[in-house]
Amino acid sequence: MELNIKASFAFLLLFLARLSDAQTPAAQPAVFDITKYGASSNGDISKALLDAFKEACASTSPSTIVIPKGTFEMAQVKLQGPCKAPLELQVQATLKANADPKQLSADIEWLTVNYIDRFTLSGGGIFDGQGKAAWSQNNCKDSKSCGNLPNLTSTAPPRKHQHRWHPRGAIEQCEHHRLCHWHGDDCISIGDELERLHITRVTCGPGHGISVGSLGKTPGEKPVVGVYVKNCTFINTDNGVRVKTWPASHQGVVTDLHYEDIIVQNVTNPIVIDQVYCPYNQCNKDVDHATTTPPQR
Ligand SMILES: *[C@@H]1O[C@H](CO)[C@@H](O)[C@H](O)[C@H]1NC(C)=O
Numbered sequence: 431m432e433l434n435i436k437a438s439f440a441f442l443l444l445f446l447a448r449l450s451d452a453q454t455p456a457a458q459p460a461v462f463d464i465t466k467y468g469a470s471s472n473g474d475i476s477k478a479l480l481d482a483f484k485e486a487c488a489s490t491s492p493s494t495i496v497i498p499k500g501t502f503e504m505a506q507v508k509l510q511g512p513c514k515a516p517l518e519l520q521v522q523a524t525l526k527a528n529a530d531p532k533q534l535s536a537d538i539e540w541l542t543v544n545y546i547d548r549f550t551l552s553g554g555g556i557f558d559g560q561g562k563a564a565w566s567q568n569n570c571k572d573s574k575s576c577g578n579l580p581n582l583t584s585t586a587p588p589r590k591h592q593h594r595w596h597p598r599g600a601i602e603q604c605e606h607h608r609l610c611h612w613h614g615d616d617c618i619s620i621g622d623e624l625e626r627l628h629i630t631r632v633t634c635g636p637g638h639g640i641s642v643g644s645l646g647k648t649p650g651e652k653p654v655v656g657v658y659v660k661n662c663t664f665i666n667t668d669n670g671v672r673v674k675t676w677p678a679s680h681q682g683v684v685t686d687l688h689y690e691d692i693i694v695q696n697v698t699n700p701i702v703i704d705q706v707y708c709p710y711n712q713c714n715k716d717v718d719h720a721t722t723t724p725p726q727r
Pocket residue numbers: 580581
């Protein structure tokens with residue numbers, strides 16, 4: 431009998447603990463400021479960012495990585511999950527990529543965020559891919575093999591432009607805001623195998639806007655579920671928000687897309703759902719495309 435009472439008491443305590451948890455306002459997320467990890471405006475911040483990420487990702491409560499205001503150089507960085515709790519990357523800074531394609535590895539994008547559930551990118555900062563020099567050497571219009579970049583060490587554009595041809599990974603972030611002077615490519619392109627991505631207060635332009643895809647080019651792509659694009663502004667872009675899949679695409683799923691408080695100024699196609707995405711006619715448009723679930727809203 432005594433045992434029973436103890437058990438009930440323990441249960442009651444547990445219950446009360448749960449209740450008080452629910453009543454306390456959500457705890458502030460832990461902040462990981464990359465300047466505390468050795469980032470300075472004189473050099474490449476990628477190591478500091480990775481170190482901050484390593485701790486933030488291991489945190490069992492929500493965390494925010496802050497890249498504060500200022501101008502920083504950033505080499506190629508891959509932030510690889512899974513992480514233990516929701517994670518926000520708050521970029522208040524202007525981040526500059528290395529303008530010299532020779533310094534870029536062909537194996538990864540400039541910034542890759544992979545396998546992180548409940549990821550938020552915010553902060554109003556600028557990703558300056560400094561792609562102008564490289565883009566002028568891009569020959570995708572004329573060459574089907576432009577995605578393979580055999581000449582990376584000499585004249586070919588950096589790998590970050592390849593996401594149009596190999597849309598793998600979670601998110602690839604390149605130029606937006608006023609620094610995207612050169613023509614072509616997406617402000618943000620979202621590949622397959624992604625859940626709950628929040629994009630807030632991003633300004634894009636010129637360029638191709640924010641896109642999901644292109645998808646369906648390779649078999650076995652995993653679903654894209656839950657993309658939240660909020661309070662974003664598109665200025666002088668040819669597209670605003672876009673979902674694109676290849677013709678004759680391998681089957682895939684895209685659901686739960688939310689676009690809220692989107693401002694477009696001088697945008698040719700504010701909303702595009704293109705299921706026959708075929709840049710430079712490098713595919714057979716006449717082949718039937720497989721079903722892709724239309725986005726919600
Ligand atoms: C570099 O690209 C050019 C064409 O743009 C080609 O003729 C040349 O063979 C390539 N060099 C290498 C090492 O692949």
